Amino acid sequence: MAGYVLRRFGQAIITIFAVSLIVFAVLHALPGGLVRAQLGQKATAVQVHSLEVQEGLLKPLPVQYVTWAWNAMRGQLGFSYKLNESVASLISLYVPRTFILVLVSLLFAIAIAVPMGLWQGFRRNKGDDHALSATMLILYSMPTFLLGVVLIVVLNLWFPVFPSTASDYGTSLMVDARDLALPVITLCLANVSYFSRYMRSAVIDNLLEDYVRTARSKGATNKRILLRHILRNSLTSTVTLLGLTLPYTVSGSLIVEALFNYPGAGLLFWNSAQTRDFPVLLGVVLIIAVLTVLGNLVADVLYGVIDPRVRLR
Amino acid sequence: MTADGAGRDLILEVRDLKTSIFQSRSVVQAVDGVSFSVAAGETLGIVGESGCGKTMTALSVLGLLPQGGRIVGGSIKLAGDELVGMNREELRKRRGATVGMIFQDPLTSLNPSKTIGWQIGESLRIHRGASKSEQRDRAIELLSLVGIPRPQERVDDFPHQLSGGMRQRVMIAIALALDPKLLIADEPTTALDVTIQAQILALLNDLKDRFGMGLVLVTHDMGVIAGQADRVMVMYAGRIVEEGTTEEIFSSMRHPYTQALLSSIPRIGQDRSIVLDSIPGLPPDLSDPPQGCRFAPRCRIAHEECHTTDPTLEPATATHNFACVSPVNGPRVMEGDRVRLGRRSQEEGASSPKVLVSVRDLSKEFTLRSGVMQRKVGTVHAVSSVSFDIYEGETFGIVGESGCGKTTLGRMMVGLETPSSGTLSFDGVDIASLDRKEMRRHRRDFQLMFQDPYASLDPRMRIGTSLREPLSIQKQGSTAEQNEVVRNLLREVGLRTQVIERYPHEFSGGQRQRVGFARALVLGPRLVVADEPVSALDVSIRSQIINLMRQMQETHNLTYAVISHDLAVVAYLADRVGVMYLGRMIEIGPTDVVFSRPAHPYTQGLLRSVPIPDPAVARRESKDPAIVGELPSPINPPSGCHFRTRCPMATELCAQEAPPLKLVEDGHQAACHYAEEVLGSAAFAQEAPAPNL
Secondary structure, three states: HHHHHHHHHHHHHHHHHHHHHHOOOOHOOOOOHHHHHHHHHOOOOHHHHHHHHHOOOOOOOOHHHHHHHHHHHOOOEEEEOOOOEHHHHHHHHHHHHHOOOHHHHHHHHHHHHHHHHHHHHHHHOOHHHHHHHHHHHHHOOHHHHHHHHHHHHHHHHOOOOOOOOOOOOOOOOOOOOOOHHHHHHHHHHHHHHHHHHHHHHHHHHHHHOOHHHHHHHOOOOHHHHHHHHHHHHHHHHHHHHHHHHHHHHHHHHHHHHHHHHOOOHHHHHHHHHHHHHHHHHHHHHHHHHHHHHHHHHHHHHHHHHHHHHHHOO | OEEEEOOOOOEEEEEEEEEEEOOOOOOEEEEEEEEEEEEOOEEEEEEEEOOOHHHHHHHHHOOOOOOEEEEEEEEEEOEEEEEEOOOOHHHHEEEEEEEEEEEEOOOOOOOOOOOHHHHHHHHHHHHHHHOHHHHOOOOOOHHHHHOOOHHHOOOOOOOOHHHHHHHHHHHHHHHHOOOEEEEEEEEEOOOOHHHHHHHHHHHHHHHHHHHEEEOOOOOEOOOHHHOOOOOOEEEOOEEEEEEEHHHHHHOOOOOOOHHHHHHHHOOOOOOOOOOOOOOOOOOOOOOOOOOOOOOOOOOOOOHHHHHHHHOOOOOOOOEEEOOOOOOOOOOOOOOOOEOOOOHHHHHOOOOOOOOEEEEEEEEEEEEEEEEOOOOEEEEEEEEEEEEEEOOOOEEEEOOOOOOOOOOHHHHHHHHOOOOOEEEEEEEEHHHOOOOHHHHHHOOEEEEEEEOOOOOOOOOOOOOOHHHHHHHOOOOOOOHHHHHHHHHHHHOOOOOHHHHHHHHHHOOHHHHHHHHHHHHHHHOOOOOEEEEEEOOOOOOHHHHHHHHHHHHHHHHHEEEEEEEEHHHHHHHHHEEEEEEEOOOOOEEEEEHHHHHHHOOOHHHHHHHHHOOOOOOOHHHOOOOOOOOOOOOOOOOOOOOOHHHHHHOOOOOOHHOOOOOOOEEEOOOOOOOOOOOHHHHHHHOOOOOOOOOOO
16 A cells, blocks of 8 residues: 555656646746746836846756746745735635635535435436436536526525625635635535536446345345445545546636635636736646645545555556 | 155245346246255256356346346245245345355455455344454354465455455355355356366365255356256256256256257267267247247257147156157267368378477566556566477367466467567468568468457447458458458358348357357468357357367368367367466377376366266266365466476475476377376376267
8 A cells, every 4th residue: 555655646746847847837938038027018128137137037947947946845936026925925825715615615525426326326217316317417517607606696696595705805714604605516516416427327337246246145235235335336436536526626616716706726816817927827826736636646545545456556 | 844855855945936027128038937946955956058047047036136037926935935925125134144145257246345354244244233253253264164275364355366266265155154055056167267166166065065055056067067966957948948867867868958958068088070969049039939849949850849839847757857749868979970180180190291380489478567667576477488389280279277378379379479589480481580561461371269259349340341351451352352252251151141231249149259260261361279269158059169160170271279278179179289387388299198198297187177077977086176276376486397386296306397398108298207107107097988978
């Protein structure tokens, strides 16, 4: 098991290195360079030159990369002249909020999708299975922003249960948990439809396996077969899916945060994109990439925990 | 509970069982009026081809029928209690407790994510609410009962950590967990190698005697039945066509189906020039069974009455019943139809035959890699230093258990795998030295015939297109000419030419193997390497393909290399045979010589493990398995002679020095330090000449 985790970890490091190279390259491929992006079109040649010297931009690129990577590792990701704050402090303020949003929505999605898929697989092609499948298909085919708007209409305008816009967060991590409700539900429903579909087909496949027949021949009850035999073997494919959907969920959070005005990394990214605030944009990309890679690492390790055959590989 | 004639308690009594499978458009009458009983300590064998209802009969007893399956009539009494109509909960409580079941494939039949100890203990948890430690103790006890060494250590293993034979022992332990009165084994050894099969059968028999269980043994293998069963029930198309003691079924059968089943299987030591009996056609569709006797359309001796009168079971003796209006009397003596044998054996003594394939010191190694850096962690010597010749016009057999390297050797012979070292020459040309273009031109001379014709045909390509493809790749003739070649070949292998428009899934297994054979012949090869050509087929179809291969060898002047784990098939087809063990060729010689006077202890043990379809012989042989233990890992094979770990004669010398192949008599080579003694001991004499009974 240790070897397996170590190998996966090594692969994660390599991926993060590749991502950092790409981010660094984009940073230097900006039209007019990093300095122009910061100082604007009207800056004089003297101003540009002095900033270039100050930022060490005249040194060879590999040296610059090492300096940049070293700073990034220490949490120094540059400075946002637009917001007049360091990128690191902006990220440390906004990213944890997105982290909460994504984590909570994923946990809910799994908590709903796994039992639902298990039930649907067991009740395959019966009335309740068809009804659930149809509902999930509608949710699945609905774009996130439309789903968000529908939820606002239903849960805010018709039945004012949850707020449609987040409060003013200032520098706090969370102000009101109710602010999270609609963004979480929106992100979660999209994933539930996806996960439960997979879970359902995994359960159907597993029910036809010979080992289920063996369990029946031992006199196992349906409940026992589902919970003790099928569940774990069906989870493997769903867990892989979890790692794969992580990037989509994170990019989905961009739309959701903009829609509900929730001050997370998505909203920060959205606003920075509009003001062409490149240091912030790239800082967010780097951090999200690292978190996604780590998320996948966790999924891989979980996969190993569930399936003993993987551990030995 | 009632008792049988011998005063033993009847554990299972089935009367007029009818089981149907309800599908969306039709109803398959899988079991149609079957009655039988099993007494304590008795083994009942159920035989028949696939789809004859033997598995459905077994599953009906446990209420484990597949989706849509339902018992529609009759009675099943288990230890005196009526199961038909019993509520589900009551029935569930009997599964695993009163009846245990063993399935065919021990790998898929075990849950991959639970330890074997957990899976064995589960029955105790379900039926007795046993605690974790009680479950574990019992699991260890059962593991040692079924002969798994060091059960304390193995109890926490997962199924994938065990070999096939060990897994089947675990399955047996699961079935025995609660001392059931009845054990149902559905093809328990079909997925296993012959030496392991012998071990598992011996174990089952021993456990049955020790615990006085009733055993229902479902199998298609007449050899297994002959050695194990007390009574036999022959099923065809959902019905019993004949039943009786094993002696009666094998030596004085009355039903033509039973007779044909037995005379269509090749035996070691039989006259190879006699054509095997075969049953034409296919079993009927049970959603619309034919009028009259269901076997009549395929019966050799059916007459008008057979197609109109539905025969019922009639007694031949007190224990023997059959359902036939024109019964036969005992086994069929096959004679008359003879085939010319491979040219070599015919011209023996004449001019020395021409060598077509010459293999010298041929090796194939696969490197195992692991880790981030893909470090080399080991080498599998799939084939190591193998040398032999195949003469033009003969059939060379290659036998051995799974993992012995026979398939890799076959793939190298047709250029699908590049040798790591050594030479392989075909008609004097070194195959390995050819460049791509020359290789493509040479490929037409040697073709491969696969085990599973379904998997080896493109499912979205019409048969005609699939068969024509090799010709267009080799740019031979116009499309019209190519089609003509294909049509002629289809006729020769016994298919109608209209089938060129069909897709692979529209064919039955036997027809598909005919297509696969035609595909191998389409380029007019000189050598056909047939890898397990009949292993996936039913007994009756098997003999059709074997006969066809013989016939085509004669008309097309073919040389065959037949690779199989089935010694009887190789014994019947091959003129000469090579026996492989862990990548090495350990014995080569004329088939009849090697199989009657083996000079290597492995060949000897292998031959003794083959179940012989003759109860008289099977009973006489000792029940102890001839070869003990498991196949060693090919990554770390034993030093010296690879077989020494399982060999009864092994000495210090065997561990130090690998014996080379040496000539023990004319044309007969063996790789054993004590080959002369093995040969001289005559410890093994094929006691079953059984010339077609």
